[in-house]
Amino acid sequence: MSLSFRILGTAGSDNALLVQVDSGQAVERLLFDCGDACLSDLPFAEIQAIDQLFFSHLHMDHVGGFDAFFRSTFNRQAKPNRIWGPPGTMRILQHRFQGFLWNLHEEMAATWRVSDVHPQEIHTARFELREAFATAHDEGAQPYVRKLWEGEGCVVEAITMDHRTPTLAYIVREKARRNVDTSRLSPLGLKPGPWLKQLKEASGSTDMVDIDGVMHSMNELRERLIVETPGDSIAYLTDFLLDEPAMERLTDALQGCRVMVCEGQYRHADIELARRNFHMTTVLAATLAERARVEELVLFHLSDRYPRADWLEMLKEARQVFPKTTYPPHWDLDLSVPQQA
Incomplete structure (x- = not known):
């Protein structure tokens, strides 16, 4: 796995953070804030590929570039459309969704979910393009303690801070890397083979595996051969x-x-x-x-x-x-x- 990041925008202007996490099975792209012109240097396809948008807060220098993001993704159905932010994000984003004329939308099926992150719970609403985003469908609240979202290769944590309004500090933690220490194979009388991939991927499996005609416990092999190393991590802290x-x-x-x-x-x-x-x-x-x-x-x-x-x-x-x-x-x-x- 690997984590890379890029600061968007120039010195003295609006900025944002784009994080990419490659787990080997999937690439996840996370955008933190969306100030004016922050996306101007990104190709259209790269904007469309952003998986999650996290707002620290909704002052204009952090949300001023949202229209560029939304223009690229408003009808996106290839992946979930997901936005997170402090209390008030659902209300403000619904205004942004409805800030355009919608008269060709009835056959469009994009769904957007926006979450207000409170200190101890997450409240989510669903918005439908087919409805011209007219209704905030309440999807309820769920408790959370720091861990906000979990993807294929990383976890995003959020901490509420004070900017005379709640603002969110974020930490992206890449999941631990699981690798097979092949130097341990020979002392155990084992040879490399397709079973190694099975061992690495089946982290919760208690099955047996046939290696050269001998049955072995996956759990025992995992304990002896798998080495976990912490993943990379990055924090995004602003305006508090x-x-x-x-x-x-x-x-x-x-x-x-x-x-x-x-x-x-x-x-x-x-x-x-x-x-x-x-x-x-x-x-x-x-x-x-x-x-x-x-x-x-x-x-x-x-x-x-x-x-x-x-x-x-x-x-x-x-x-x-x-x-x-x-x-x-x-x-x-x-x-x-x-x-x-």
């Missing part, structure tokens, strides 16, 4: 107050996370302004990365109130706390890049 209680909560939630993608809205000299607006500074983001012991911090969602020189200084300040801090490489923003005249 990072005070000490929030720092403690996220430090716990981020344990084992490799990459942290986090907003870099404010210089640390403007920390009081950041707190008043329920945002964080690059230094606070770096402090969280250091406490949570992630391997890499990628700063994004920079404020255009600052010039390029300040962005470079903000990166420098963050690196003093957490050295493995970067901006997205395609932004061409780094301390090694000379300032433009």
Whole structure:
């Protein structure tokens, strides 16, 4: 399996995160937020291939590009149409669905499900294109504790944070990799064969398997031959107050996370302004990365109130706390890049 990611949008403009998880059996594409023009560099087919859309919150700089996504997928039937967000997402998205003239829709059959994620439960509604999205069909609520969605190759966790409105912090965790340690075959008198694939895939099987005429217990072989290694992981954190209680909560939630993608809205000299607006500074983001012991911090969602020189200084300040801090490489923003005249 493999996990890859891409920051969409440019420095000082709206941003989003696109994550791809390849389990070997399926490729899952997850989009986090959908700001203005964030999808402009993606081919039409790649937008259509997005499996899940997760909103941190519904301020316009995080939802402004939704129409581009919806234009590509409104009638999609090849896969489920699924959207997640904090309380109010169902209501706001229904307005977005209905923000167009629908007069050729009666023979179209696309179904959309939108979930409001509350701190302890998920409330879901279904919307039908055939009905011009006129009705929010209540599909009830279900309890949840951190784990929001599980796919073929990964799990998405969500933690409710405070941005003067609920906002969601997300963590994508790739499922553990299960591999056969072939060096253990010879000591057990076993030879490689098609049964190895069966052993790897049938994780819950208690059946017996015939290997060169001898019956073996799948469970015993699994215990002796299968090695599990943790999968990759990435966190998406943006637009919330990072005070000490929030720092403690996220430090716990981020344990084992490799990459942290986090907003870099404010210089640390403007920390009081950041707190008043329920945002964080690059230094606070770096402090969280250091406490949570992630391997890499990628700063994004920079404020255009600052010039390029300040962005470079903000990166420098963050690196003093957490050295493995970067901006997205395609932004061409780094301390090694000379300032433009």
